[in-house]
Amino acid sequence: MTALVIAAAGPGITLQDSGRNGYLRYGITAAGPMDPLLHATANRAAGNALDATAIEISTGGVTLSAEGGAIGLALIAPGFRVALDGAALPDRTAVTLEAGRTLVVRAGDAGSWGYCAVSGRIAVAPVLGSTATHTRSGLGGLDGRGLSAGDRLPVDETRSGDVAPQRLVMPWLDRDPRVIRVVLGPQDDYFAADQIDAFLAGPWTISPRGDRMACFLDGTPLTHAKGHDIVSDGVAMGAIQVPGNGLPIVLMADRQSTGGYPKIATVIGPDLGRLAQVRGGARIAFRQVTVAEAVAARRAERDVLHEPVAREPVVRTDFASDFLLGLNLVGGVADGRA
Amino acid sequence: MSATPDEPRLLDAGEAALVVEFGSTVDPAISDRVLALDDALGADPPEGLRERVPTYRSLMLHYDPLVLDRAALVERVRALAAGTTERTANTTLWTLPCCYAAPHGEDISQVAERTGLSPDAVVATHAGATYRVYMYGFAPGFAYLGGLPEVLAVPRRASPRPPHPANAVVIGGGLAAVATVPMPTGWYVIGATPARLYAPERDRSFFVGAGDLIRFEPVDAATFDALSAREAAGEPVARRWESRT
Numbered sequence: 001m002t003a004l005v006i007a008a009a010g011p012g013i014t015l016q017d018s019g020r021n022g023y024l025r026y027g028i029t030a031a032g033p034m035d036p037l038l039h040a041t042a043n044r045a046a047g048n049a050l051d052a053t054a055i056e057i058s059t060g061g062v063t064l065s066a067e068g069g070a071i072g073l074a075l076i077a078p079g080f081r082v083a084l085d086g087a088a089l090p091d092r093t094a095v096t097l098e099a100g101r102t103l104v105v106r107a108g109d110a111g112s113w114g115y116c117a118v119s120g121r122i123a124v125a126p127v128l129g130s131t132a133t134h135t136r137s138g139l140g141g142l143d144g145r146g147l148s149a150g151d152r153l154p155v156d157e158t159r160s161g162d163v164a165p166q167r168l169v170m171p172w173l174d175r176d177p178r179v180i181r182v183v184l185g186p187q188d189d190y191f192a193a194d195q196i197d198a199f200l201a202g203p204w205t206i207s208p209r210g211d212r213m214a215c216f217l218d219g220t221p222l223t224h225a226k227g228h229d230i231v232s233d234g235v236a237m238g239a240i241q242v243p244g245n246g247l248p249i250v251l252m253a254d255r256q257s258t259g260g261y262p263k264i265a266t267v268i269g270p271d272l273g274r275l276a277q278v279r280g281g282a283r284i285a286f287r288q289v290t291v292a293e294a295v296a297a298r299r300a301e302r303d304v305l306h307e308p309v310a311r312e313p314v315v316r317t318d319f320a321s322d323f324l325l326g327l328n329l330v331g332g333v334a335d336g337r338a
Numbered sequence: 339m340s341a342t343p344d345e346p347r348l349l350d351a352g353e354a355a356l357v358v359e360f361g362s363t364v365d366p367a368i369s370d371r372v373l374a375l376d377d378a379l380g381a382d383p384p385e386g387l388r389e390r391v392p393t394y395r396s397l398m399l400h401y402d403p404l405v406l407d408r409a410a411l412v413e414r415v416r417a418l419a420a421g422t423t424e425r426t427a428n429t430t431l432w433t434l435p436c437c438y439a440a441p442h443g444e445d446i447s448q449v450a451e452r453t454g455l456s457p458d459a460v461v462a463t464h465a466g467a468t469y470r471v472y473m474y475g476f477a478p479g480f481a482y483l484g485g486l487p488e489v490l491a492v493p494r495r496a497s498p499r500p501p502h503p504a505n506a507v508v509i510g511g512g513l514a515a516v517a518t519v520p521m522p523t524g525w526y527v528i529g530a531t532p533a534r535l536y537a538p539e540r541d542r543s544f545f546v547g548a549g550d551l552i553r554f555e556p557v558d559a560a561t562f563d564a565l566s567a568r569e570a571a572g573e574p575v576a577r578r579w580e581s582r583t
Contacts, residue, residue, distance in 0.1 A: 024389045024400065026536070026544045027474035127538050137478045137519060139538060186349035186357045231364055232475055232482075234391040234398025236355040258393055258475030266352035294353035295403045302404060 002069040002158055004118060006151040007102060010060020012212070015122065015141035015153075018051035020130035024257045030237070031132035031140065034113045034212060034253050035273030037301060038076050038173065042115035045074035045094060045168050045309050047159060053124065053131045054117040055147070059279075061106035062147070064116070066097040070163075071155055073097055077114020078173055078277075081106050084165060089314060092168040096160065112277050120158040134254055136213070169310035172301075177274045177282075181289045181297070182240065182265040186233075190262035191242075192225045199248070199264055200286050208280025212254040215275060221246025224262065232260045238267030238275075250275060268294035270301045346371075346396075346419050348412055353403050358415055359396040364484060364513075369472055372397050373549040374425045378418045384411065392548045393473045394482070425549060431579040432546055434516075434531045436465065436507050436554035437562035442530040444502070449509065449526050452492045461556060463487050464507075464528060469514055469552045479518035479536025479544060483552060486514045498522035505531050507554065516552075529554070532565035533576040545576070 006013070016039060019032025033039035033056055040050040055062065057077055064073075075082060075093045082089040083104045089095065091114070097103055105114060124131050124142060133141030142151055188196060199222055207216035228244045235241075239251045241261040250267055251259070267275055268289065278284055289297075349357040358375060361368035369392075376392045379399070383390075386406025391398040401411055438446060438461040450457045469483035476482075486509055494510035499522065502508070506517045510525035517523060518536040531554070535546050546552070557565065565575045 021388060023543075024391045024398075025474060025548065026478065027476060027480050028478050128543060139478070183350055183352050186351045186359075231362060231394050232473070233357060233359070233393045233396045234351070234355070236351040236398070236400065238352055256476055257391060258473065263351070266350070266355075268353055291350055291353045291403075291408055295408075298353060299404055 002071060002155045003067045003152040004071055004097075004122070004155055005065045005067050006062065006147045006149060006153070007065050008061075008063040008149050009147050009151075010058060010062070011146060012058030012060045013062050013147040014056050014133035014135065015053055015124060015131055015147070016056045016133060017053045017131045019253070020128055020132050020134070020140065023128055024234070027257050028128060028139070029134050029137065029254055029257060031130075031134040031212075032253050033115065033273075034276040035115070037270070037273045038078075038113065039115045040305055041170060041173065042074050042076040042117040044305055045076065045170075046072065046117035046119045048117055048119070048121075050305060052117065053122045054115045057105050057114040057116060059107035059112055061104070062116075063105075064097065064103045065101065066099050067152065068099065069158065070096050070098045070160060071158055072119030072160060073103070074117045074119070074168065075103070075105065075114065076168070076170075076173070077105055077111065077116075079108045079111025080114045081108040089165050090167040092170060092173065093165055093314070094162075094168055094311060095165040096163045098163070110277075110279065112279055118155050118158070119160075121156045123154040123156045136254060165314045166311040167314050169312060172304040172307070175274050177278050178284055179287050180271045180275050180284050181268045181294065182286045183268060183291055183294055184265045184288060185263070186266070187230060187262035188264055190224055190226045190230070191222065191264055195222050195225070196264070198222060200288055202285045203283045204248070204285070206278050206280050206282050206284060210280065212252060214252055214255065215250040217248045217250070219247070222248065222264070226262075228261060230260055230262055232258045235259045235263070236266055238269070238272050239263045240265045240267065252276060268297060270294075270297045344420075345416075348415065351398065353408075354401060356399045356401065356408070356411060356415070357396050358399065358419065361395045364394045364472070366470065366484065368395050369470065369484070369549070370425060371419070374422045375415070375419055376548070377425055378422045379415075384414055387411070393475070428580050429549075429551060430547070431468075431551040431553065431581070433553050433555050433577040433579070434533045435557045435562065435565050435575055436529045436531045437557050437559055438464075438529040439559050442559070442562065443528050445499070445526040446528050449490070449492060449528060453489060455489065460490065460528065463490055464509070464514070465554050465556050467553075471546055471548050471550045471552060473548055477517070477519050477521060478538075481516045481518075481535060481546060483514040483516070486512060492526060494524040495526075496524075498524050499527075502527045503530060505534060507531055530562065532562055532569050533574070534569055545574070
């Protein structure tokens with residue numbers, strides 16, 4: 001049987017489909033990709049359904065090899081460093097991984113999350129209708145945990161492509177991460193007008209202690225007009241809650257389904273991935289939009305996923321020695337988005 | 339967006355979720371309205387409505403705004419909320435076996451100390467009440483229950499205690515809960531049920547719904563073990579009663 005082998009993996013490498021939907025009412029987190037656009041794009045480039053299971057790559061990095069046959073891969077990891085048997089490849093690449101060859105993906109100058117989709121199907125059993133990994137509750141993926149060295153992912157329905165690597169040309173992935181659009185609410189009435197203004201004006205610095213559950217913001221603390229405890233209500237992905245210390249927390253893919261802090265605003269769907277990609281220490285600002293504007297942005301993002309993916313042959317270029325020397329260090333890279 | 343007492347507030351949570359808020363407190367009457375709307379939408383869900391999440395005081399609706407227009411959803415919600423004030427579904431009552439004895443009721447003596455009741459009185463009081471499932475949240479299958487007798491209303495711990503086993507029966511902050519997955523908790527663990535409210539591998543992973551009623555039936559440790567074995571073999575040990583209200 002053909003299998004994709006995890007030869008090495010840093011922390012935070014998981015299998016994700018588009019998320020576990022339908023069980024929020026029972027306290028089951030949706031999980032799914034931190035950057036939904038990149039995840040869908042990788043699947044599109046691999047010729048899969050947009051919601052298919054793919055490997056989510058953290059800055060921990062991963063090393064992949066193929067067993068039992070060649071596997072076509074689409075790797076979308078903007079800002080990451082990618083190499084096939086030591087030869088550098090673009091961070092948006094279609095490549096056929098033949099048995100015995102090794103693909104290395106490590107953190108580069110930018111970007112927190114990348115995606116690797118196979119041309120075919122990663123054959124892991126869905127749990128509650130989804131393969132999305134939620135490590136906190138031990139659901140989905142491979143035994144509900146992150147991937148680690150020695151794991152073998154069986155691949156069905158493999159389709160072969162060109163053996164030579166190709167650069168994937170997708171201009172829509174060049175997004176501006178510095179301005180994150182939000183819709184105010186649902187509990188913006190827990191804040192006075194000057195605090196809403198202060199929230200929107202920022203600036204906010206992304207804390208390095210974020211993970212798949214939440215993105216923590218550092219800056220001037222906000223004050224509450226009506227206290228910081230509410231009776232629990234539902235939590236959307238992208239909800240920005242403000243706990244007692246006044247520092248906003250953006251709730252991401254692994255968030256809990258309900259929560260008890262006032263939520264001043266909600267990051268719009270198309271900007272969730274942009275926010276997820278920002279590394280710790282970087283500054284962002286928020287911009288208020290209407291629901292109608294957010295829906296228009298969502299529609300534009302959906303439409304872009306139906307545009308053709310252009311492919312260019314890869315010309316071997318950079319072989320900087322520090323890069324080559326660093327290739328086999330991937331297993332020891334520390335976690336985090338810093 | 340100004341709301342009369344009878345009209346829920348509609349709050350956007352981004353462009354893909356709408357909070358229908360019936361109040362801001364824990365109150366069975368508010369919960370009834372939440373669950374009535376949940377039932378009504380569940381009976382005939384508009385295309386594009388992805389998830390309904392009932393909470394103590396609100397119903398969160400996750401929707402795909404490219405399929406279901408916000409204005410259409412709002413119109414539907416307003417019409418249903420105006421016309422539906424009582425639940426249409428039957429009331430389901432579950433009897434869950436519960437072992438309060440050692441080693442399960444780890445924190446009973448602490449609850450006894452804080453309430454001034456004897457340990458036996460803590461058990462009798464907890465087992466004598468009927469609870470309503472207000473909502474799930476916090477963790478998979480974690481069921482928040484209302485109906486805890488006032489005398490057992492101890493505040494939650496300031497810092498969490500070590501993890502409890504699966505299916506712990508807990509109290510804290512004036513509420514009761516069944517905590518299905520092991521985790522550190524600020525609640526007091528007063529027992530355990532052999533019934534698995536959450537089992538991801540089971541056909542029906544959850545069987546207790548928001549709005550259902552629960553009673554706990556004390557069993558000794560040997561019975562708990564026997565019932566746990568039956569539950570593990572696929573034979574449910576929770577008993578179900580149904581009545582039309």
